[in-house]
Amino acid sequence: MLANPDWFLEQARLGNVYHACSAGAVTLSTVSATLTGLALSNVYGSNKLLVVKKVRFAPSTAPGGAAVVGLAISPAVSPTAVTHTTPAVIHNALMYGSNARNGVGLVDVSATLPAAPVWLRAIAAVVAAASISPAVYEDNTCGDIILPPGTNLSLSYLTTAAIGIASITWAEIPA
Numbered sequence: 001m002l003a004n005p006d007w008f009l010e011q012a013r014l015g016n017v018y019h020a021c022s023a024g025a026v027t028l029s030t031v032s033a034t035l036t037g038l039a040l041s042n043v044y045g046s047n048k049l050l051v052v053k054k055v056r057f058a059p060s061t062a063p064g065g066a067a068v069v070g071l072a073i074s075p076a077v078s079p080t081a082v083t084h085t086t087p088a089v090i091h092n093a094l095m096y097g098s099n100a101r102n103g104v105g106l107v108d109v110s111a112t113l114p115a116a117p118v119w120l121r122a123i124a125a126v127v128a129a130a131s132i133s134p135a136v137y138e139d140n141t142c143g144d145i146i147l148p149p150g151t152n153l154s155l156s157y158l159t160t161a162a163i164g165i166a167s168i169t170w171a172e173i174p175a
Contacts, residue, residue: 020089023109041108052153
C-alpha cells in the first residue's frame with residue numbers, strides 16, 4: 001500500500017489526511033489510562049484504518065532530569081469509547097478550516113482511555129537535566145503504524161515529565 005512515496009500526497013488531495021496539534025504546551029503523562037499530552041483514537045465500528053504519518057513533540061521546558069518520550073498503543077481492540085475530556089482541533093489537509101471536514105479519528109490532549117496503553121517505541125530522550133536537545137522529537141512513521149477501529153496511540157514519557165507542543169498527522173482509509 002505505501003510503496004509509492006506519493007501515497008500520503010495523493011490521500012491529502014483526496015481529503016483523507018488530517019493534522020492535529022495541542023493548542024499550547026501539554027504535560028505528557030506516563031503510560032496510563034488517564035492521559036494528558038496527545039492521543040489519537042479510532043472509534044470502534046468506524047470501518048476506517050488510521051494510517052499514521054508523523055508524530056512530533058517539541059519540548060517547551062527543559063525536564064528536571066533524564067526523560068524519554070515515546071509512543072504507547074492500546075493493548076487490544078476495545079468497544080469501550082475513549083472519554084474525550086479535552087479534544088484537540090483537527091485540520092483536514094485540504095485546509096477547509098479548523099474542525100471542518102473531519103474524519104473518524106479523534107485527538108485529545110486530555111482523555112481517559114479504555115485501558116492503560118503499552119509502550120510501542122521510543123522517539124527521543126534527554127539524558128541530562130535542563131537540556132532540551134534535540135529541539136524536536138519526531139517519529140516519521142510513514143504508515144508503519146495503522147490503528148484499526150477500537151484502538152488508540154498516545155505520546156507518553158518515562159522517568160521525568162516532558163512538557164511541550166505535540167502534533168500528529170494521519171490518513172484515513174477503508175478498513
